[in-house]
Amino acid sequence: MRHWFSALWFCAPFAVLLVLWAVLIPYFDVNPRLFPHLDSVVQAGLDGIKDGTLIRHIGASLLRVSVGTVLALVFAIPLGVAMGVSPAVSGFLTPPLRFFSVLAGIAWIPLASLWFGYGFGAITFIIFNAVFFIVTYNTLLGVSTIPLQVRNAAASLGAGHWAMLTEVLLPGALPNIVTGIRTGLGFAWRGLIAAEMIATNVGLGYMLFVARDFYKTEVIVLGMIVIGVLWLLLDRLVLAPIERATSERWGLVQRA
Template sequence: MRRVVGAVTFLLPLLCLFLLWPVVTTAFDVNPRVFPGVGMVWAALVESVRDGSLFAHIGASLGRVLVGTALGILVAVPLGIAMGVSSGISTFLTPLFRFFSVLAGIAWIPIATLWFGYGFGAITFVIFNAVFFIVTYNTLLGVSAIPMRLRHAAASLGAGRRAMLTEVLLPGALPNIVTGIRTGLGFAWRGLIAAEMIATNVGLGYMLFVARDFYRTEVIVLGMIVIGALWLLIDRLLLAPLERATIERWGLVTRS
């Protein structure tokens, strides 16, 4: 019951927004080319589902996010652990991370298209950059937060490098890593939409871009709703439970 109440509370503002939508557009007689009514958006949804274009755009976008995020995590976690263990590596790389962290994401789109062309490679590279720096930094924070006495205790009990990594460092940093993944995916999702407007011919961002050229505001609004709804589903059904379970698993909080 508590989860149901929480879900209703979370969705209530969105429901109010959808209820106000037709009231405002009708009361102010808004031109559909400026902002469409609910009926037009619903018709666009039905049309895109029937011809399969919506599913093609969603599938392409989700696939790019999955690949780019996976690559970012695979590179970021080992590097973050290495920075957390070695002060020399951390000192050397920290200025570079501070410089490139502000460029992560959509700032890489122009040069990514020059390097990889228009398509999957350029967009995946943009997503990789959006995830990589955030996950690396959070991994570094997680490893740095592990008390030295815990590491020394594990070493005194005979833990080698592999055991220290798999049984002390990685588990201790995991809550921060999952938090970094959740945050990084948010930036990756925004970078994805921006990159798809420029560097591809399929995807939710491309769907918005093409609709603008033909003044199809109902398709633009539909795309915006789909993008927001997909992110809410990913965050609330996958990332938030994973983050909560990870924190509970490693003893930082107790399940209420």
């Protein structure tokens, strides 16, 4: 019951917004070109599902986010661990890491479109940038916070490089890594939508961009709702439970 109440309480503000939308827009007779009525957005969603275009846009966006995020994790986690265990590597790479972390994501769109053309490669690169630097920094932070006594104890008990990595460093840094993934994906979604408006012909960002040219505000608002719902589902049903379970597993918080 507690979980059901929590879910209902989480959805309550959105229900209020829907009611206000359904009542106020018709009451003030707002021009549909400025903001659509609720029923027209619902109809646009049903039409997009029937003809398959909405599903195609959602699938393309999710695929790009998945590929870009996985590639970022493959490179970011080892680099963060290396920086965490080696002061020399950390001292050398920290300045460029801080420099490029400010530019991660949308700022790379012009160059990405020149390097990879318009399509999958450019957008994946944008997502990679958005996730890579945040996860690298959080991995570095996680490894750095592992007490030196723990590492020395593991080494004195005969832990080799692989055992040290898999049984001490990665488990100790895992809560920070998961937090970095959760934060990075938030920036990845923003970069994805911006890049899809420029560098592709399919995806939720592209759907918004094309709808603007034809004054289809119902499609624009539908796309915004879909983007928000997808992120909420991903964050609440996947990322938040993983982060909570990881923190509980490694003793950062107590299980309720």
